[in-house]
Amino acid sequence: MSALDRPPVVKPRPVYLNLLAIRQPLPAIVSILHRISGALLFLIGIPVLLWGVQRSLASPETFAQWKGAVANPLAKLVLLALAWAFLHHLLAGLRHLVMDLHIGLDLASARRSAAIALVLGLLLTAIVAVRLW
């Protein structure tokens, strides 16, 4: 039986890719987290930063209040999320800058640097968590 005797394999077209069903490669995960962390920093990070600097500068009392607010568990959680967003965004951005210099462009290196950015971001966030608690 030759290949010509078999019926042709007909795949349904067009193919709709379900992004949620596909297992994303590591660089893709780091990339989408770069976006999500950036959006978080824009929406929540900037106002928290400005508010924090404003309150901490206003008077010794508001400076202490701000430090006290940081003692609130919910506030700590928000600050920790922002710390992660900042660290991940910074590291993923540095990875971009290095790759712009044509360093580590092959697949293996790109996967390795993506892993480093992801893990280092989480590790530094853990250090911040230890310092906050």
Added chain:
Amino acid sequence: MVNEPDVFAGSAHYGWRDWLSQRVTAAIMLLYTLLILAVVLWHGGVDHDAWKALFAHGAFKLASFLFMMALLFHAWVGVRNIAMDYIKPTGVRLAFQVAVICVLIAYAGWTIQVLWGGA
């Protein structure tokens, strides 16, 4: 003879401009972050007096302002890219971008209040 197209792909060059500005603003923010980190580590943490004295310096005010302007510009390029990728209806995207611009201008005003408000 090959007819040259009237419009070349990417002839607006804003892609290149965004790419460059995103990196220049990132570098400014990185330098400022390292500066803050160095100051805090140098003092071994800051109390209110040291913090206030730091922000009383004119040069530090300017550096902080430069950081915030770099941040707001960086945020604009990033958020606009997100909008262009995910918000397909032109009207909705336009409204979103106008809202983002308003927020960025408000952030800039707030920054000036914090740095030069003298509160």
